[in-house]
Amino acid sequence: MGDTYTGKPRGRRREADRNDARLFQAAREVFAERGWDAPVSEIARRAGIGMGSLYRRYPSKELLAQHMRIAGMEQLVRQARTALVEEPDPWTALVRFFRDALADQGAGGPLLPLVGGRLPATDEVRAAADRLRAALDDLVDGAHREGVLRTDFTSADIPLLLEHLTPRIPVTSERATALHLRYLDLVLTGLRTPDTGRPTALHGPATRWAELRELWNAPER
């Protein structure tokens, strides 16, 4: 199991690797479109592989979904880090991050909410969530220090805001992404601290990470 092979994979091994990549992309898309209720057969069909091969790779639908969920979180972490490194200005970094995260909608979306609330929390999931929190904290803290982001906006708002910006809409993916970016522009204006005066406070108590944990994991089992 843990053995690594050297050299370029050929033959059946090459096919297995290609299947793996196709499977991953297909699962991304299908889970993003239909959430947990997406049928496994649809994932196999879109990946162009058989059910047998899929179930050899992932012994159950739940394990597949957990894997995709973690991958989705890790992608957000990567996008947050990239934005922080490549954009000098904290505000631009935040905007860049939101755009990147939403643009990936066409490629399958953040995947966070899609399987949320129904799957049990594993150690791996918890660890990924912690890393995500750390990355988003960096993003938000930077903007707060600069004074360009309203102070009553927290890092826990980001995942929920992303979920609000990408609802399930049965429209061609391209147009959907355009609409998401359109409404993102509205939200970004609201997020930015105005140059003069201070913004009116947001309604209600701030979102907390504890809430997200409850939202993302199965309530009991």
Place this chain on the structure above:
Amino acid sequence: MGDTYTGKPRGRRREADRNDARLFQAAREVFAERGWDAPVSEIARRAGIGMGSLYRRYPSKELLAQHMRIAGMEQLVRQARTALVEEPDPWTALVRFFRDALADQGAGGPLLPLVGGRLPATDEVRAAADRLRAALDDLVDGAHREGVLRTDFTSADIPLLLEHLTPRIPVTSERATALHLRYLDLVLTGLRTPDTGRPTALHGPATRWAELRELWNAPER
């Protein structure tokens, strides 16, 4: 069928009327929570009536859903008209409308998106949609004339924005409403034309009503 009865209803008739009201409210809630996929039995259960009574009133799930869909549109029309009449300022009217529409989330939500895209368009649905468009046009035109609403925002954006502001979230209804209002505040800031300078243009082409028709009705049959 068209016969009206006079005086206070008593006995079985009274029970039928009460059932009707309960059924309506239950259908609102359940469709709002789970969309078209909501099982009819759940609606009957929550209304406290039997399947037989439900199916006497509505011969099929589809007819029930169409009825709720029209009722949802009519409620939005009512809220738009109320906001226009009771609020002297066009901007305040717009804000009031958004708040009212979202606050009803606890009572079942706008219901527009929930059955959207799967049901065929009937004449009644088309008529209700036309009335909704007229009401929203009044709201938006008023704000545009006053110069307080960004010009690249159209009345067709409103239903989509409402849908964006109320995604399906498995959280207690009270907290969900609070979150919706929280993010509405962000969006409202973005909608308002700033006192100084002009706002940066939104990404992408404006939303059109023709798009909504495609989104709300079954593609073919």
Place this chain on the structure above:
DNA sequence: TTTGAGCGGAGCGCTCCGCTCCGATAGGGT
């Protein structure tokens, strides 16, 4: 007391899903 319109809910028939199983396929060793 009789009656029947209206009620509630058990269950029928069906669809659709997760998953298993097995014949087909095609590298790789000899």
Place this chain on the structure above:
DNA sequence: ACCCTATCGGAGCGGAGCGCTCCGCTCAAA
């Protein structure tokens, strides 16, 4: 060239859950 076997694809199984029907029961009206 030949088998061997790891891997593949997909037909089909078992069961869950749905829309809807049907029927025995209730209770107001006569």
